[in-house]
Amino acid sequence: MGETSLKQTVDKRRTFAIISHPDAGKTTITEQMLLFGGAIRQAGTVKAKKSGKFATSDWMEIEKQRGISVTSSVMQFDYEGKRVNILDTPGHQDFSEDTYRTLMAVDAAVMVIDSTKGIEAQTKKLFKVCRMRGIPIFTFMNKLDRDGRMPLELVEELENILGIDAYAMNWPMGSGRTLLGIYDLYNNRIEVAHPDRDNNGERLIAVDDAGEIVGDHPFKDQSVYTDALEEVELLRIAGNNFSEEAVRAGELTPVFFGSALTNFGVQTFLEAFLKLAPSPTSVADKSGREVTPTEDQFSGFVFKIQANMDPNHRDRIAFLRIVSGEFERGMDVQLPRLDKKIRLNNSTNFMAEDRQTIESAVAGDIIGLYDTGTYQIGDTIYTGKEPIEFEDLPQFTPELFMKIQPKNVMKQKSFHKGLQQLVQEGAIQVYRLHHSNDYIVGAVGQLQFEVLKTRMQQEYNSDIDMTPIGNRIARWIAPEQLDPKMSSSRNTLVYDRFDQPLFLFENEFAERWFSDKYPEVELTSLL
Numbered sequence: 001m002g003e004t005s006l007k008q009t010v011d012k013r014r015t016f017a018i019i020s021h022p023d024a025g026k027t028t029i030t031e032q033m034l035l036f037g038g039a040i041r042q043a044g045t046v047k048a049k050k051s052g053k054f055a056t057s058d059w060m061e062i063e064k065q066r067g068i069s070v071t072s073s074v075m076q077f078d079y080e081g082k083r084v085n086i087l088d089t090p091g092h093q094d095f096s097e098d099t100y101r102t103l104m105a106v107d108a109a110v111m112v113i114d115s116t117k118g119i120e121a122q123t124k125k126l127f128k129v130c131r132m133r134g135i136p137i138f139t140f141m142n143k144l145d146r147d148g149r150m151p152l153e154l155v156e157e158l159e160n161i162l163g164i165d166a167y168a169m170n171w172p173m174g175s176g177r178t179l180l181g182i183y184d185l186y187n188n189r190i191e192v193a194h195p196d197r198d199n200n201g202e203r204l205i206a207v208d209d210a211g212e213i214v215g216d217h218p219f220k221d222q223s224v225y226t227d228a229l230e231e232v233e234l235l236r237i238a239g240n241n242f243s244e245e246a247v248r249a250g251e252l253t254p255v256f257f258g259s260a261l262t263n264f265g266v267q268t269f270l271e272a273f274l275k276l277a278p279s280p281t282s283v284a285d286k287s288g289r290e291v292t293p294t295e296d297q298f299s300g301f302v303f304k305i306q307a308n309m310d311p312n313h314r315d316r317i318a319f320l321r322i323v324s325g326e327f328e329r330g331m332d333v334q335l336p337r338l339d340k341k342i343r344l345n346n347s348t349n350f351m352a353e354d355r356q357t358i359e360s361a362v363a364g365d366i367i368g369l370y371d372t373g374t375y376q377i378g379d380t381i382y383t384g385k386e387p388i389e390f391e392d393l394p395q396f397t398p399e400l401f402m403k404i405q406p407k408n409v410m411k412q413k414s415f416h417k418g419l420q421q422l423v424q425e426g427a428i429q430v431y432r433l434h435h436s437n438d439y440i441v442g443a444v445g446q447l448q449f450e451v452l453k454t455r456m457q458q459e460y461n462s463d464i465d466m467t468p469i470g471n472r473i474a475r476w477i478a479p480e481q482l483d484p485k486m487s488s489s490r491n492t493l494v495y496d497r498f499d500q501p502l503f504l505f506e507n508e509f510a511e512r513w514f515s516d517k518y519p520e521v522e523l524t525s526l527l
């Protein structure tokens with residue numbers, strides 16, 4: 001591919017993560033988008049998960065049950081000339097460090113919120129990582145077909161809890177049974193929720209500069225309409241100004257209202273999103289060089305490794321975000337961590353309905369590399385003369401901890417080998433206790449412990465015992481400030497895998513007590 005056509009191809013990429021609290025409607029909206037893009041043919045492919053069918057974005061579970069080799073948590077489709085890559089972020093009990101790392105591999109995030117509930121705790125955590133990266137965040141307030149909370153209240157909550165400015169791209173006119181439609185401030189029009197009932201089948205109504213409907217007034221329920229119009233007026237006067245720059249910097253979140261289930265407002269959202277979301281941008285490597293998406297040298301980094309839960313299939317898949325250049329099947333790449341050359345023969349992309357071997361992909365795309373244990377999270381691969389090595393991916397402060405030991409003390413060797421490899425792979429974090437030779441493992445979600453247990457047993461033939469310690473606050477301390485006597489039952493001294501000391505505090509009170517007692521000590525956390 002020539003430089004111009006590579007630029008054209010890359011400019012069409014939109015790679016984003018979709019995040020939400022469980023049940024907010026992430027699966028449903030993903031399905032709608034895949035339908036628009038023609039990547040699935042039938043509604044219900046995603047939605048009917050509870051009736052025994054399955055969701056494209058829920059393939060992991062299904063694949064686990066069926067023993068198929070890998071998960072498909074990346075979906076790709078084309079829409080209006082754009083190539084869209086959606087990265088699913090697992091919720092529920094499946095929440096893990098992988099969820100955070102996925103956010104390192106995208107150029108934007110879409111946050112789905114249940115408008116009958118508002119912002120929930122888990123969304124907050126994910127949001128923090130997006131903010132840290134400075135990527136644009138788009139908000140979809142879902143379930144407008146239900147009687148929800150006041151829209152002004154929802155937007156205010158969004159701004160207060162998440163600490164970001166919001167701009168309403170459109171505004172609901174009623175909700176639940178009174179829902180008439182949305183007033184689209186961005187496109188200057190009204191989108192009718194029940195066109196057959198209210199507007200002779202026409203979905204869109206033009207409004208003039210004063211915000212008034214051009215032509216006949218369709219809505220019987222005038223009061224809902226005029227109330228909404230008053231709020232829109234208020235937004236125009238007192239709300240934030242729209243700024244594409246602020247959106248791109250992740251400082252202003254465009255807010256859309258709609259209903260994924262009834263497919264209302266989703267297309268409007270998708271079209272505005274594709275217009276405003278950035279195409280792939282450059283990434284700085286360790287030497288400080290900005291690696292641009294359109295340069296000749298192919299490069300990318302591994303942000304997730306999916307191991308197979310089926311003992312009959314030991315293969316793993318390393319998820320690679322392409323940062324620059326073009327991938328071609330069979331190409332030779334350099335893996336700087338091992339100073340090793342690798343031929344990329346076996347790779348896959350993630351189309352919605354079937355996984356297929358890919359021949360080529362460009363910056364912004366996500367590809368899966370079959371892996372027999374070569375890759376680690378954060379690995380760079382590249383081609384060309386100039387070495388490229390991207391910064392390590394950040395580690396995230398674990399919150400849940402377990403004591404861990406081999407069931408059979410005679411099997412120390414496989415225990416240590418397995419633990420070491422799984423830690424390197426990024427599946428879990430491990431700590432050594434100061435006062436004994438025992439180990440503690442730390443995770444951000446319960447699932448990580450379950451995966452650890454299964455994989456230790458299946459892949460390393462090591463049965464483990466785990467004793468929950470529960471939630472702890474992990475805070476690192478500079479070695480020169482450390483006095484082991486500072487450790488107590490409320491703040492256990494442990495060392496991480498780089499031999500850096502940290503305390504596991506029982507709770508916030510214990511941490512405050514410690515800081516009062518040792519004011520000169522600086523405690524730090526990971527992200």
Ligand code: G4P
Pocket residue numbers: 020021022023024025026027028029047048049050142143144145146258259260261262
């Ligand atoms: P998730 O991936 O974020 O966990 O949410 P998912 O899409 O699975 O949706 C969770 C539930 O919310 C589903 O109902 C889904 O049908 C419903 N839902 C999604 N979007 C909307 C919407 O716009 N309006 C309304 N009213 N409901 C919505 P369920 O009862 O849990 O599942 P099902 O039995 O309907 O499949």
